[in-house]
Amino acid sequence: MMRPASLVGLAIALWLLVVLLLGSGYEQRLMALAAGYALMAIGYQLVFGQAGALSLAQGACFAIGAYTAGILGGRLGWPLWAELPAVVLVPAALAGLAHTPVRRLDGHFFALATLGFAVLVRLVAVDAQGLTGGANGLVGVPAFGRGPGAMLVGWSLVGLGAALALWLTRGGNGPALALVRGDADLARASGLDPERIRARGFVLAAGFAGAGGALQAHVLGLVSPDVAEFSVMVGCLAMVVIGGRGSVMGAVLGALLIGHLPEWLRPLGASYRVAYGLGLFACLLVAPAGLIGSLERFWPMRRAARPVAGQRAAPAVATLRIDGVEKSYGGIAVLRDVTLEVRPGEIVGLIGPNGSGKTTLVNLISGLDRPDRGTISLGERRLDRLSPDRIALAGVARSFQTPAPPDGMAPLDLVTAALAAKRGCAGFGAAAELEPLQGRAADLLQRAWSTDIARALALDPAVLLLDEPAAGLDAGERDRLGLLLRALAAEGRGLLVIEHDMGFLMGLVDRVAVLLDGRIALIGTPDAVRADPGVRAAYLGTVPC
Amino acid sequence: MRLFAVLLLTLVATKALAEPVRLPILVPVTGFLSLEGTSQRNGALLALKQAPPGLATGEVSDTATAPENAVNALLRVLDQGPVPAIVAPMLGTQMLALMPTAVEEKLALLTVSGTASLTERGNPWVFRFFPSDRLAKEAHVRYAVEQLGKRKLALIYQTTAYGQSGASYIAASAKRHGAELLFSEGIDTDVKDLAPILGRAAASGADVLLFHLHAGSTALAVRQVAALGITLPVIAGSALHQPATAALLEPMELKGVCAESGSSPVSGGSPRLDRFLAEYRQAFGADPDAYALAQYDATQMLLDILARGARTGEQVRAALAQGQWDGVAMHYASDGRGDMAHSALILCYDGLTRVPRIVQRYDGLDAG
Amino acid sequence: MPAELLTFAQLVLNGLALGAAYALVALGFVLVLNATGAVNFAQGDMVMLGGYAAVALARALPVPGLLLLPLVMAAMAGFGLLFSALAWRPFRHRPPIFGLLATVALGLALQEAMNALEGAGPQAGPALLGVGEIRLGPLGLSRASLGILLACLGLGLAQGWLLGRTQFGRRLRASAQDPVTARALGIPVDRLIAVSFMLAAALAGAVGLLLSGPYFVTPTSGTDLILRAYIAVAIGGWGSLRGAVVGALLIALFESVVAGYASSVAATAALYGAVLLLLMVRPSGLFPAPLGRRA
Missing domain, CATH: 3.40.50.2300 (Response regulator)
Incomplete structure (x- = not known):
């Protein structure tokens, strides 16, 4: 059985063939132009569709590619073979430069920063007359001609580009990218670096757009600043969203549709541009997940992954050491001189009233925040200066208090994403095959109590930080969770468990650390802690146990 | 048999002459230059309206602002068969994009674009009825x-x-x-x-x-x-x-x-201009500008050439390049490069x- | 006052009027953003529509612009209701990019419709307080600019009062922060959202009338405004009313002052350069709003 994307691909290939063999010069020209848009849109799927960054610079990169072709191929007379790498590399390099200072930005702040880049590109196109020919543009770019030639060249490039894009997002990359666009913090805790992945997506997308822009320049035989207008970017967004976000075939379909729509509407006469706007609106209305996505809804293809037990090799064991850690927010000390160890195979409970600093400590260990003073290390390795994703890969994984899987992500994908991250092959490039990963993920899901613990286990951690794992569980479920945690400790892993449920915790742990007002008030066996009068007064007295 | 062939040929020839010539009007009627593009369109349409019936029919296509739109519009027109000439857009970048196709398809571009470089590229198919920049x-x-x-x-x-x-x-x-x-x-x-x-x-x-x-x-x-x-x-x-x-x-x-x-139709000044002004106002309910008048003059010169039997692009081009036209705005004649207007x-x-x-x-x- | 300082003061004064208009557009944008989380890229095109409504009304009713202002705002409020039914309702359960693109598509259709109806040429709307210049000591201010300033100040304060001091405002903020709980508490969330769209459109209509007199209106005149509003809202903190106003004023002052000393091309380049710098220093804008995470 074929997937809808492959069927759509087949239909597009057929359409192209018909136009190539039977189409008029006009129809072939529209196809050649659509090829340029398709390259831009395929690239945009990487940065926006896959990595989830709302870039508004893709149109500008298209323009940079067109101008690179205009200047090198037209003005300087470079041959095509020399020009082709340049039209990809120049926009990619400029995009890389532009991205570096704004890589930390998120959402619409990132969109605005990339919009600024686009405005500056347009400004150069219009006002740097010596370089770009100003508003009159550059003429005399060698033209591919009107016949089937331009169309063939263009769609060969689209074929190559589509293959490259599919290769870049193959295997374990898919779930990993879904996690990056779904929830950046969760991605970090799963060993993925969203900033780096987005930066890569942005640069790759620029390369694709550059090739598309150069293609347009060679089809038209000229470059004008119209390529740098914001309408190109809006068109690109529309192609990707209407075609189907994230899908390479969706991008191609969207490019064909948006490229042809105004021309199809021409017979309407004076108001055809109004019809174009309404047509765009109608496409958005009828295809809630984009055309490809909506097709897939009628065509559920989700294979149930069969659990495949991984080799239960013993994890690399190491001791987590927290030494003299202090942290304050806005002058208020939250943690004061906290020193704690979690040894291999040991389960340590962390208790304390609300606001005593438990979650802050877990955030510091897992790298979401940095201590003001003190060190955290795993074995010989200092963790307190590493980013969350490095810490997760180094062997300290955490679960979250209220794990909400990102929109539309199945538990299996979430765990697969972490598995892919652990293999160091996530985010455009090296990839592990999907099926074995999914089999392993299904196995972990079967074993672990919650999706989030399964995700953490996927990182094969030496130390596991669990934030209220028993919250909301009934007695039977708590028993199963307890068995799992003991089994994990028996494998040699160290566990640090925050829990309010004293009955559950005291029966589970080897040692308990009591955190009061940001200080470790006491560390000892459950019995010793239970017996301590100070702890009873400050904390345990409120909870019958 | 031979007589039959001759008869048939004559029939085909007269039919070709009797069939109205298609005159594509490719101008920006949307986008930032659509005020001027609409003037161009109106000028051309008014000239067509006053032409002998059955001589030519106008086909208006929008070229919006980007150069590829103009080329798409022209190729679409050419899908229905060759044309000897078109009314071409004011936008310089669109003209530059159209010019190679004009050479390939042998069709004259009649424009009022001011971009000086259009007539400096040695393209014999460009005719400008407005003073260049x-x-x-x-x-x-x-x-x-x-x-x-x-x-x-x-x-x-x-x-x-x-x-x-x-x-x-x-x-x-x-x-x-x-x-x-x-x-x-x-x-x-x-x-x-x-x-x-x-x-x-x-x-x-x-x-x-x-x-x-x-x-x-x-x-x-x-x-x-x-x-x-x-x-x-x-x-x-x-x-x-x-x-x-x-x-x-x-x-x-x-x-x-x-x-x-190039001109100021509303300022009046000659009986011909006053008549143009009245007819334009009646047809479109608006005052004409110099672009409308220039495109009107250009279209009239083209229609005159067609009325005298020119049908191919080459015939039209030769007549435009060598002919003179006493237009409403001014006297037009090519300077050898396609610049027809020499007054401001x-x-x-x-x-x-x-x-x-x-x-x-x-x-x-x-x-x- | 020394001449140099005087020039500077005059440039600031000139920039203030446009800044006030940008601020009102940005306020409409934030109002819908806070109520729905939706990004309304057609806010600029609504300003354009309001401008044409003002032109049409002024043609039919030769009265001062001040009297037309409530009429235009009422008409645009009605349009806002229609707009929310088209651009927000069908897309509210979809990823936000759909709603954003839907507003872009509808805005495009609006532009092209006005182009088909009225042509691309600029048209002049009614003047609010007549024409001419008023002297403020050594500084000059056109009546048009004064009108824009006063009207924007009045409308801005009215909106501040509405959101900050009334039952309506409290309910709106509650339902924006947590629509599920608000609904459970019996707050008519959907109606509040419709009202937000109406208010935003009315503000857009007001700006449309105010700008159509001194600066004319064309089918594409909303495009520049929405870009500025977007910048203003983002550097203001994506959701902060105060931030949006400060952002809009900063943009206008920047344009006026840099263009006054260097050139308008330099002003555009410098504006975006400054925005990039600002975002590097404050990645969540000047006044980060709790909604910022939704961005």
């Missing part, structure tokens, strides 16, 4: 230097193809006539507050302000000059002569302001009405 800006500068006796110029131009091309010719003309360009700066079409730039232009020591801007910016600039109390004489580009532009301003704001243009006007407003008065006429501008 080179000529228009020569008139612009000569009026300032010769008539007003000003030698220190300040220029504000638009950062579009029209603006940048004009600015470079103003600089060249100023040099030729011994005037100094003390201030020259471009503005984007979205700039609303021109006070900062006008302030600096006035403070530059110039004794005359030249504008080379599109309609909206021209009106804003003229209005803000009046509001700021800047007393320097103002000579605007051809956008100001458009009745739609002048209509944005109070007559008082226009007092003493002059503008360059300077118009001034008296502060009482929005109809400008012709104060200076420059003929044979490219003779020297």
Whole structure:
């Protein structure tokens, strides 16, 4: 059985063939132009569709590619073979430069920063007359001609580009990218670096757009600043969203549709541009997940992954050491001189009233925040200066208090994403095959109590930080969770468990650390802690146990 | 048998002659130049309306703003068979994109675009019925230097193809006539507050302000000059002569302001012009501008050539290149490169009405 | 006052009027953003529509612009209701990019419709307080600019009062922060959202009328405004009303002052350069709003 994307691909290939063999010069020209848009849109799927960054610079990169072709191929007379790498590399390099200072930005702040880049590109196109020919543009770019030639060249490039894009997002990359666009913090805790992945997506997308822009320049035989207008970017967004976000075939379909729509509407006469706007609106209305996505809804293809037990090799064991850690927010000390160890195979409970600093400590260990003073290390390795994703890969994984899987992500994908991250092959490039990963993920899901613990286990951690794992569980479920945690400790892993449920915790742990007002008030066996009068007064007295 | 063949051929030939010629009108009727593009369309349609019935039929296609749209529109037209000539868009970048196809398909492009370089590329299929920027800006500068006796110029131009091309010719003309360009700066079409730039232009020591801007910016600039109390004489580009532009301003704001243009239909002046004015107003319910008149003249010359039997692009091209036409706006004849118009006007407003008065006429501008 | 300082003061004064208009557009944008989380890229095109409504009304009713202002705002409020039914309702359960693109598509259709109806040429709307200049000591201010300033100040304060001091405002903020709980508490969330769209459209209509007199209106005149509003809202903190106003004023002052000393091309380049710098220093804008995470 074929997937809808492959069927759509087949239909597009057929359409192209018909136009190539039977189409008029006009129809072939529209196809050649659509090829340029398709390259831009395929690239945009990487940065926006896959990595989830709302870039508004893709149109500008298209323009940079067109101008690179205009200047090198037209003005300087470079041959095509020399020009082709340049039209990809120049926009990619400029995009890389532009991205570096704004890589930390998120959402619409990132969109605005990339919009600024686009405005500056347009400004150069219009006002740097010596370089770009100003508003009159550059003429005399060698033209591919009107016949089937331009169309063939263009769609060969689209074929190559589509293959490259599919290769870049193959295997374990898919779930990993879904996690990056779904929830950046969760991605970090799963060993993925969203900033780096987005930066890569942005640069790759620029390369694709550059090739598309150069293609347009060679089809038209000229470059004008119209390529740098914001309408190109809006068109690109529309192609990707209407075609189907994230899908390479969706991008191609969207490019064909948006490229042809105004021309199809021409017979309407004076108001055809109004019809174009309404047509765009109608496409958005009828295809809630984009055309490809909506097709897939009628065509559920989700294979149930069969659990495949991984080799239960013993994890690399190491001791987590927290030494003299202090942290304050806005002058208020939250943690004061906290020193704690979690040894291999040991389960340590962390208790304390609300606001005593438990979650802050877990955030510091897992790298979401940095201590003001003190060190955290795993074995010989200092963790307190590493980013969350490095810490997760180094062997300290955490679960979250209220794990909400990102929109539309199945538990299996979430765990697969972490598995892919652990293999160091996530985010455009090296990839592990999907099926074995999914089999392993299904196995972990079967074993672990919650999706989030399964995700953490996927990182094969030496130390596991669990934030209220028993919250909301009934007695039977708590028993199963307890068995799992003991089994994990028996494998040699160290566990640090925050829990309010004293009955559950005291029966589970080897040692308990009591955190009061940001200080470790006491560390000892459950019995010793239970017996301590100070702890009873400050904390345990409120909870019958 | 032979007789039959001859009869058939004659029949086909007469039928070909009897069939109306398709005249595609490819102009921007959407996008930022659609005011001018609509004038082009109206001028061409009016000429077609007055042509002998059955001679030619117009087919209007929008070219919007991007060059690929113009080429798409032309290729679409050509799908239905060859045409000898088209009314081609005002936008210089669209013309540049169309020109290679015109060579391949052997069809004449009749335009009113001012971009000077169009006729400097050795393309024999381009015919321009409007003074090019080179000529228009020569008139612009000569009026300032010769008539007003000003030698220190300040220029504000638009950062579009029209603006940048004009600015470079103003600089060249100023040099030729011994005037100094003390201030020259471009503005984007979205700039609303021109006070900062006008302030600096006035403070530059110039004794005359030249504008080379599109309609909206021209009106804003003229209005803000009046509001700021800047007393320097103002000579605007051809956008100001458009009745739609002048209509944005109070007559008082226009007092003493002059503008360059190819013609000024609303100013009247000859019986033929008055008749054109009346017919245009009746047909479209609006006042014509110089672009409408120029495209009207161009289309009439083309229709005359068609009426005399030319049917192929080559025949039309030859007739346009060698012929002369006594148009309503001026006398048209090619200078060998496709430039048909060689005259430009300077118009001034008296502060009482929005109809400008012709104060200076420059003929044979490219003779020297 | 020394001449240099005087020039500077005059440039600031000139920029203030446009800044006030940008601020009102940005306020409408934030209002819908806070109520729905939706990004309304057609806010600029609504300003354009309001401008044409003002032109049409002024043609039919030759009265001062001040009297037309409530009429235009009422008409645009009605349009806002229609707009929310088209651009927000069908897309509210979809990823936000759909709603964003839907507003872009509808805005495009609006632009092209006005182009087909009225042509691309600029048209002049009614003047609010007549024409001419008013002297403020050594500084000059056109009546048009004064009108824009006063009207924007009045409308801005009215909106501040409405959101900050009334039952309506409290409910709106509650339902924006947590629509599920608000609904459970019996707050008519959907109606509040419709009202937000109406208010935003009315503000857009007001700006349309105010700008159509001194600066004319064309089918594409909303495009520049929405870009500025978007910048203003983002650097203001994506959701902060105060931030949006400060952002809009900063943009206008920047344009006016840099264009006054360098050039308008330099002003555009410098504006975006400054925005990039600002975002590097404050990645969540000047006044980070709790909604910022939704961005």
